Amino acid sequence: MKLGVIADDFTGATDIASFLVNNGMTTVQFNGCPTQDFSQPVDALVVSLKSRSCPAEQAVSLALAALRWLQQQGCSHFYFKYCSTFDSTERGNIGPVTDALLGALAQSFTVISPALPVNGRSVYQGYLFVGEVLLEESGMRNHPITPMRDSYLPRLISAQGQGTAACVNYQVIERGAQAVKAKLADLRQAGHRYAVLDALNEHHLVVQGEAVADLKLVTGGSGLAIGLARQWKKDHATAPVQQSRWQRSGRSVILAGSCSERTNQQVAHYREHGPAIAIEVEPLLTGAVRPETYAHTLCEQVLALPEAPAPLIYATASPSALNAIQQKFGVEKSSAAIEQLFALLAVALYQANVRTFIVAGGETSSAITQALGIDAFHIGPAVSPGVPWIRALDAPLWLLLKSGNFGDIDFFSRAQRQETPL
Ligand SMILES: Nc1ncnc2c1ncn2[C@@H]1O[C@H](COP(=O)(O)OP(=O)(O)OP(=O)(O)O)[C@@H](O)[C@H]1O
């Protein structure tokens, strides 16, 4: 038995993969839909797409291709992962993709469960809350691509999809999995296509997981994965964890390309404890130094340092310094040049036996993983919520990819110390 997950963006895919692993399922993640078969024994395969904000027809065809591939790999149950803030518009992609997946699986009913209480996303009487406010009153109201102006999930999903929706409220969830199953059967009987599930806490997600474990298709944020993985572990023999996979070897580096407030704090903190090299951005942007030459110089500087603690190489700048650079050279030009430098540096470091890359920043992470040619990886233990270790499928190469705002202040030191037991 295998679970196939189709996620509509990369960080969302890593998020759900991490919850699956933390709750007992061995998981591999793929960037985009693979073209080759995958035969290693794992419990879940996660395909990350870039389909959250593309045209709906494109999102549907990407999801159907991913579904076909997952079916060919022996997956029997499927999870469509979207954002815990239900990022979409009335014409958004969640409804059309859900309908297409239901159709391809010859099913007529599924659940909608975006809640992730640990991150402040809860669903109450079908209304989605972000922290203490309704979704439509949160920052998502003014999201540049997917502004959310309604918080009532049954209305949102009915507007996007081909069927009607009703809510399984928390009072039913509190009565346990059998009560939820009975309610789902009633809703299906009444002709509804979608059941929106309330969840105010993790226990509710555990009940949800037990109640929906038999559905061919479930949909939601990453929270439902907690309940589903726990139930899966009870119902099926899960693939063994290979501890040796997480025993790191070779040198380690920290590459920080994020300028977020949190990364600035983490860099400042690390500079007090470990070796740190600041990237000189201006000569790179004026063309005074070629990126290849500069990457080589930085690599030499790293190799001249002791192996531990891991050297930090950072472009991280304060808001005012960042603003000055961006004003002078343009946002796109400066971003692209620094990302290119990190990509070249990562390759040079890899060639010099660096095998662990701790990276800060989403775009920076994507430039580095692409340069290192990593498009499929095992998901390991998390250092912070949403930041799991990953290991390239068939190579001893470990990465920790941190979103700009994630992680505690001592994240970089803690990550190195972690023994990474599962
Ligand atoms: N000193 C700098 N001057 C100008 N641009 C910089 C500087 N340092 C980093 N950058 C660029 O800023 C961008 C930061 O984006 P990135 O996605 O890596 O971090 P983030 O936005 O904090 O993270 P996330 O997307 O995960 O929230 C990158 O394109 C990087 O190259």
Ligand SMILES: O=C(O)[C@@H](O)C(=O)CO
């Ligand atoms: O569900 C979430 O909030 C995240 O996994 C996400 O989708 C990030 O883009």
